[in-house]
Amino acid sequence: MGIHAVSVMLEALNRDAQHATIANFIQNELDAEREKVALLHQQGSQQAELLREQGAQQFELLRQQQAAAGGSMHSRRPETLKIDISKYRGVEEDSLLRWFVELDDATRARRIDDGVMQVAFAQSNLAGRAKNWASGLKLHDPYAFESLEVFKSRLRQTFEPPRAEFRA
Numbered sequence: 001m002g003i004h005a006v007s008v009m010l011e012a013l014n015r016d017a018q019h020a021t022i023a024n025f026i027q028n029e030l031d032a033e034r035e036k037v038a039l040l041h042q043q044g045s046q047q048a049e050l051l052r053e054q055g056a057q058q059f060e061l062l063r064q065q066q067a068a069a070g071g072s073m074h075s076r077r078p079e080t081l082k083i084d085i086s087k088y089r090g091v092e093e094d095s096l097l098r099w100f101v102e103l104d105d106a107t108r109a110r111r112i113d114d115g116v117m118q119v120a121f122a123q124s125n126l127a128g129r130a131k132n133w134a135s136g137l138k139l140h141d142p143y144a145f146e147s148l149e150v151f152k153s154r155l156r157q158t159f160e161p162p163r164a165e166f167r168a
Helices: 003-011 015-076 096-109 115-124 128-140 148-159
Strands: none
Touching: 003 015, 096 115, 096 148, 115 128, 115 148, 128 148
């Protein structure tokens, strides 16, 4: 209905009837808008609840995945055994061959597979002259020992006396 039709209808009524009709129209419009707002509020509440539920489900799924990953990582990680070895000092009383056997046993028991870590572990079990020798080489060349085999070879060349097979 256009504005012209409404004004023609209102002109036919007396002043009190016009006011009552306009008030009734406004009340109907307000009620309709309130219903829309209530419906939107209800839909918003439902959406918020749905989002909360989805968030809780995603959180629980993530927690389960992390627990499964943590459990599988724990089960994949093999047990290690901490074996202490004697310190090699580089003196005549020390058997380099015996120390190498201890070192190899300890690196296997501790599951040290990385070459850099093997060399670091070996160096941590040096003392006295041997420790000073290794530290001096590393000061001049940080890559002096590129592997455990190189480390052992250089240690053998420096500290093992000739024909020392009987010293095992």
